[in-house]
Amino acid sequence: MGRAPCCEKMGLKKGPWTSEEDQILTSFIQKYGHGNWRALPKQAGLLRCGKSCRLRWVNYLRPDIKRGNFTREEEEAIIKLHEMLGNRWSAIAARLPGRTDNEIKNVWHTHLKKRLKDHTTTTSPTRSSSNSTSNVTSQFADEPENLNYPQPSSSDVSSSVTEVSAALSTDQDTIVVKGENMELSETFPDIDDSFWSEALSTDNSSVPLQFPRASNDEPILEFPIIKNDSEEFGFSFGLNMDDGMEFWYDLFIRTGHGGTPELPEF
DNA sequence: AACCCTCACAACCGCGATGAT
DNA sequence: TATCATCGCGGTTGTGAGGGT
Numbered sequence: 001m002g003r004a005p006c007c008e009k010m011g012l013k014k015g016p017w018t019s020e021e022d023q024i025l026t027s028f029i030q031k032y033g034h035g036n037w038r039a040l041p042k043q044a045g046l047l048r049c050g051k052s053c054r055l056r057w058v059n060y061l062r063p064d065i066k067r068g069n070f071t072r073e074e075e076e077a078i079i080k081l082h083e084m085l086g087n088r089w090s091a092i093a094a095r096l097p098g099r100t101d102n103e104i105k106n107v108w109h110t111h112l113k114k115r116l117k118d119h120t121t122t123t124s125p126t127r128s129s130s131n132s133t134s135n136v137t138s139q140f141a142d143e144p145e146n147l148n149y150p151q152p153s154s155s156d157v158s159s160s161v162t163e164v165s166a167a168l169s170t171d172q173d174t175i176v177v178k179g180e181n182m183e184l185s186e187t188f189p190d191i192d193d194s195f196w197s198e199a200l201s202t203d204n205s206s207v208p209l210q211f212p213r214a215s216n217d218e219p220i221l222e223f224p225i226i227k228n229d230s231e232e233f234g235f236s237f238g239l240n241m242d243d244g245m246e247f248w249y250d251l252f253i254r255t256g257h258g259g260t261p262e263l264p265e266f
Numbered sequence: 267a268a269c270c271c272t273c274a275c276a277a278c279c280g281c282g283a284t285g286a287t
Numbered sequence: 288t289a290t291c292a293t294c295g296c297g298g299t300t301g302t303g304a305g306g307g308t
Contacts (some may be wrong), residue, residue, distance in 0.1 A: 016276070016302085038293060054294080055277065090296060101296075106275055 013047045017056050021046060025053055026061050059102045066098025070107055078104055079112055
């Protein structure tokens with residue numbers, strides 16, 4: 001496995017970025033994009049290595065970065081996501097719009113880890129089994145293998161399928177998903193990370209989704225809503241099937257008007 | 267005022283993963 | 288298949304700000 005030569009050996013600059021460098025990098029990327037980080041600094045006229053440019057852009061200059069302190073909701077989300085994902089900072093960052101993995105890593109090491117430690121010395125948390133097939137009331141699963149957001153192929157699910165409905169009440173902090181037996185289907189839609197954003201960015205008020213059948217008609221999930229800045233809310237949820245299969249999904253919705261949003265009916 | 271300590275955060279380093287040839 | 292170039296991630300370090308003594 002090859003390794004790129006160290007930028008120091010190439011006579012390139014290290015250390016804090018100047019505002020001039022920021023300006024050059026930003027305007028270059030806005031004009032030409034960042035297809036090749038290694039070639040970028042040379043093309044842009046920066047005495048930096050591509051790695052440094054990439055880091056600066058990703059962690060600081062990117063226009064969609066949310067500056068400022070983390071809200072309580074964001075911190076709670078980080079704690080929960082860290083419980084789910086461990087030190088997979090980029091995965092955590094992907095679920096917190098506008099926040100970078102570096103930022104989250106920093107806030108974890110400087111605030112949250114300590115807070116959590118203080119908290120766990122005074123309380124003994126209880127955990128629910130991730131294998132439970134009914135009335136799953138815990139927010140997140142314990143086992144790391146649940147966290148890979150498995151993407152079932154059509155052949156994975158061939159027997160029964162249930163539509164899942166969800167409703168959000170404006171005066172409660174939990175959301176309830178209820179599975180209802182519906183007609184059988186031979187297929188299961190492939191769902192990837194872009195699915196939700198694409199589905200929810202459409203003008204349609206309903207999203208056609210089918211999930212594997214729950215074991216009964218009781219609510220199969222109940223979990224808190226994660227909100228941040230009143231601009232977005234959402235949740236992560238998993239389905240534990242009675243055949244042992246598990247599926248995990250995220251749903252975040254940008255409202256943009258600061259009010260409590262209405263969840264589209266599935 | 268000077269020094270020390272802690273905290274916060276930007277940036278760097280090293281490694282594995284991945285794609286190209 | 289092997290090798291190399293590049294990217295992206297997680298761990299770590301460097302440094303400035305602020306507070307306490």
